[in-house]
Amino acid sequence: MNVPEHGEALPATTSRVILSTADIDRALTRIAHEILESNKGTDDLIILGIARRGYPLAQRLAAKLEQTDESFDARSATGQLDITMYRDDLRRNPARTPQPTIIPDSGIDGRTVVLVDDVLFSGRTIRAALDALVDVGRPRIVRLAVLVDRGHRELPIRADHVGKNLPTSSQEKVRVLLRESDPGQREENHEDCVVIDAPVASDPDVARPGKAATS
Amino acid sequence: MSSFLISSVSPEGSDPVDLLIADGTIVAAGAPGSVAAPAGATVVDATGLIALPGLVDMHTHLRQPGHEDAETVETGTRAAAKGGYTAVCAMANSNPVADTAGVVEQVWQLGRDAGWADVHPVGAVTVGLEGKQLSEIRAMAESRARVRMFSDDGKCVHDPVLMRRALEYVKSFDGLVAQHAQEPRLTEGAQMNEGVVSAELGLTGWPAVAEEAIIARDVLLTRHVNSRLHICHLSTKGSVEIVRWAKERGINVTAEVTPHHLLLTEELVRTFDPVYKVNPPLRTNEDVMALRAAVVDGTVDVIGTDHAPHTLEDKESEWSCAAMGMTGLETALSVVQKTLVDTGMIDWATVAKIASRRPSEILGLPDQGGALEAGAAANITLWDPAGETPVNPQTHVSKGRNSPYRGMPLPGRVSATFYRGHPVVLDGQLTTPLPA
Amino acid sequence: MKHLLATADLSYADALSILDTADQMASVSSRSVKKLPALRGRTVVNLFFEDSTRTRISFETAAKRLSADVINFSAKGSSVSKGESLKDTAQTLMAMSADAVVIRHGASGAPQQLASSGWIDAAVVNAGDGKHEHPTQALLDAMTLRRVRARREDRPSTGMDLAGMHVVIVGDVLHSRVARSNVWLLHTLGARVTFVAPPTLLPVGMDQWPCEVSYDLDEVLAQRPDAVMMLRLQSERMNAAFFPSEQEYTRAWGLTPERVAALDATDAPTVIMHPGPMNRGLEISSEAADSPRSTVLAQVANGVSVRMAVLFLLLSGDESSPSLTDN
Numbered sequence: 001m002n003v004p005e006h007g008e009a010l011p012a013t014t015s016r017v018i019l020s021t022a023d024i025d026r027a028l029t030r031i032a033h034e035i036l037e038s039n040k041g042t043d044d045l046i047i048l049g050i051a052r053r054g055y056p057l058a059q060r061l062a063a064k065l066e067q068t069d070e071s072f073d074a075r076s077a078t079g080q081l082d083i084t085m086y087r088d089d090l091r092r093n094p095a096r097t098p099q100p101t102i103i104p105d106s107g108i109d110g111r112t113v114v115l116v117d118d119v120l121f122s123g124r125t126i127r128a129a130l131d132a133l134v135d136v137g138r139p140r141i142v143r144l145a146v147l148v149d150r151g152h153r154e155l156p157i158r159a160d161h162v163g164k165n166l167p168t169s170s171q172e173k174v175r176v177l178l179r180e181s182d183p184g185q186r187e188e189n190h191e192d193c194v195v196i197d198a199p200v201a202s203d204p205d206v207a208r209p210g211k212a213a214t215s
Numbered sequence: 216m217s218s219f220l221i222s223s224v225s226p227e228g229s230d231p232v233d234l235l236i237a238d239g240t241i242v243a244a245g246a247p248g249s250v251a252a253p254a255g256a257t258v259v260d261a262t263g264l265i266a267l268p269g270l271v272d273m274h275t276h277l278r279q280p281g282h283e284d285a286e287t288v289e290t291g292t293r294a295a296a297k298g299g300y301t302a303v304c305a306m307a308n309s310n311p312v313a314d315t316a317g318v319v320e321q322v323w324q325l326g327r328d329a330g331w332a333d334v335h336p337v338g339a340v341t342v343g344l345e346g347k348q349l350s351e352i353r354a355m356a357e358s359r360a361r362v363r364m365f366s367d368d369g370k371c372v373h374d375p376v377l378m379r380r381a382l383e384y385v386k387s388f389d390g391l392v393a394q395h396a397q398e399p400r401l402t403e404g405a406q407m408n409e410g411v412v413s414a415e416l417g418l419t420g421w422p423a424v425a426e427e428a429i430i431a432r433d434v435l436l437t438r439h440v441n442s443r444l445h446i447c448h449l450s451t452k453g454s455v456e457i458v459r460w461a462k463e464r465g466i467n468v469t470a471e472v473t474p475h476h477l478l479l480t481e482e483l484v485r486t487f488d489p490v491y492k493v494n495p496p497l498r499t500n501e502d503v504m505a506l507r508a509a510v511v512d513g514t515v516d517v518i519g520t521d522h523a524p525h526t527l528e529d530k531e532s533e534w535s536c537a538a539m540g541m542t543g544l545e546t547a548l549s550v551v552q553k554t555l556v557d558t559g560m561i562d563w564a565t566v567a568k569i570a571s572r573r574p575s576e577i578l579g580l581p582d583q584g585g586a587l588e589a590g591a592a593a594n595i596t597l598w599d600p601a602g603e604t605p606v607n608p609q610t611h612v613s614k615g616r617n618s619p620y621r622g623m624p625l626p627g628r629v630s631a632t633f634y635r636g637h638p639v640v641l642d643g644q645l646t647t648p649l650p651a
Numbered sequence: 652m653k654h655l656l657a658t659a660d661l662s663y664a665d666a667l668s669i670l671d672t673a674d675q676m677a678s679v680s681s682r683s684v685k686k687l688p689a690l691r692g693r694t695v696v697n698l699f700f701e702d703s704t705r706t707r708i709s710f711e712t713a714a715k716r717l718s719a720d721v722i723n724f725s726a727k728g729s730s731v732s733k734g735e736s737l738k739d740t741a742q743t744l745m746a747m748s749a750d751a752v753v754i755r756h757g758a759s760g761a762p763q764q765l766a767s768s769g770w771i772d773a774a775v776v777n778a779g780d781g782k783h784e785h786p787t788q789a790l791l792d793a794m795t796l797r798r799v800r801a802r803r804e805d806r807p808s809t810g811m812d813l814a815g816m817h818v819v820i821v822g823d824v825l826h827s828r829v830a831r832s833n834v835w836l837l838h839t840l841g842a843r844v845t846f847v848a849p850p851t852l853l854p855v856g857m858d859q860w861p862c863e864v865s866y867d868l869d870e871v872l873a874q875r876p877d878a879v880m881m882l883r884l885q886s887e888r889m890n891a892a893f894f895p896s897e898q899e900y901t902r903a904w905g906l907t908p909e910r911v912a913a914l915d916a917t918d919a920p921t922v923i924m925h926p927g928p929m930n931r932g933l934e935i936s937s938e939a940a941d942s943p944r945s946t947v948l949a950q951v952a953n954g955v956s957v958r959m960a961v962l963f964l965l966l967s968g969d970e971s972s973p974s975l976t977d978n
Binding site: 406409410411412413414415416417418419420422486487488531532533534535536 | 783
């Protein structure tokens, strides 16, 4: 299967598509409904995507909310949060150029903020996002929506809305490819996709996606 | 005194001979195997080695008296012996300055006592090198040190009247004035060669014209008063052209070039490592090539090391605060081999000429720079031209560690130095000084 | 990038990365909470061998907005004429566990020596060395020019370079680290540079620099450049016979009210830049300094953003080891 890479290729891995374009769209639709339900409508709702891939997902979610509830203005209620400056591993990882933080003109004070990210893993990104949020304002409630939850949490953080729970081994890599953030040729039905890269293991019991890593 | 048979050595690069040394003199020379060694003679197998007349450096800073933390006559002449030198001229910029008979006699005596090489003090042209009043030149000439060469080296005798008087005055004993050619106003605060690199680095430039203008003036003065002029450390293409012009007209001028100006260029300053800070500064590649050509065509007469040891703290600082100068005695012949011999520009006979014979002639030294034949004083350097070793200044016997060749592979090594018949260096190692 | 020593060796990608990061830093300065935790627990030392309150305050503000601890170390007046103190000072800072050293020094090359000497392990930022370089000044000038262009073309500045912009730099190029840093960076970013100065204040050996040279300010201003940058004329030059008199200098190479009026008359797009502090009435008139064309205050503000970006980029990932844990 032709699965394009972003970043450098890992040596000796097998890649498998876990979610197709349609799967992703269905997951986002379901999340949008969950948000409406838990918020009892779209009042005071702000959708903040975490840079980079959380932002296009936030925009798609907002568009779905707008389809459902015409009083919701997707443009003015969506933003991007860059958390580069709030990471706890800056000493160890070279910084990427920060992305703009875009906060809706209304601000976030007293609002319900839904943070959106592509993959929930250690939880450290969300920890950083919560810190970043404090410097921007004081929301009434903060919720978390993620496309994929792959487990292996290192902090007491959980998502309120999950597109797909994906048990993985820690040796595996989960990549989300979106047409907005990851341009490039992909096969039909995979303009957007979620891919698992697993190391080719000599021991067949190790690192089988979706199976072995639950111990 | 013991005797030595140097077997199968190539004198100045020609066919091998045996040389027998006894009582400070070469007593016999002949085809290999033809010279009989007397009982008790030490045989030195010199197969593959080149014999040169002991090298003579017209330009050494021994730093004593006054800067004994940087070098002493003892350590400086050890370095000289290690580098194949049997005579060095000690520049006058000590503290006190060598501007009286007392100071030059002291330096001369220190050299005699050390016993590693002849030390010929250079007298200052002006009192305290201040360029205002002639020092007691004649008293220094008549002292036990018999000074013949006078220089304010480190500073330029820039007052044209003083320079004229000095040139005239030294005629009375066939002396000469060695000029450090540097127009002071054009080089105020100068840090490096003025050109492409100084423009980029924002370091105040030392323009070539500041050297060339003084040389042009001084060769004309020398012609006018019919005296003898020596130009220290020529460093620019333009200087070569002026000296060539003067020699074509019969002006009695001789010129010196340093090993570092034959090899290194201003590009090294981009490192801001003060080990490359020297006066005159490292110039461009075009200048380096012009200086090499000037050695070949005889415009440049001699190689002078301008050996300038400095303490670590004088060099370990910001570029603009660091002292100028580099060590050179222990690397000079390697650099000459690398830049002139290995490039096919000159042969070993010419090396003997520029590093020993011409300096001896200019200075009037009877026991130095002689032919390698029976009857000559046994000042001999045995040079092994094979192999390359990276320079490690920590192993130098000079006190100075400021060698610009640190880490650079340089060819050849001194195998032995015979100083007045005594091997002060044997098997590449210092032995003992000449017994008193 | 481990150190920022010169713009001469700054790549296009690194320059853009600094400017893009600086754009994001600028947005922090407009928030109510003007602070980021990125350098919490890190120590930045401002090591100033020359007085420069402006530059020091700019770096200090930048470091503090990133939550770093700042130590100001003014070495002026101590025994710097004998250079040993650079080494001793460096080792003192090392003992204080400085993570970054911002150094201003009167000797060209001092920051590079500090970075390559092995005396110190910290990131070194050149805050101006002798007549050599002042890279953060050139970066803040580039940031200012980029924002001028972004506003004019109504597109975001992030990712943009300066291709095709014409920048005129006027004055004492010979003694100016600002001019040197600017010529390399502006060239890297694609701008066209013209130096205008009396011939006595242009260095010998600059023929290979990527710039044009003119002695005629009016002729160059008539080309309607995008920016004219006036260099500060140091007072000690005035007595050193580089030009006959201040009046003659101002008439020929100063940005006089007449020259500003000429720009206005042709509706030229030219902005007026100055690295500060200005000698009003000498290289720049008050009319020029206070005109709507002036970007002097924007340059000061951008200085903080650029210095935040530099400190952030040098100090993030300085203990880097590959890690896959990035979600």
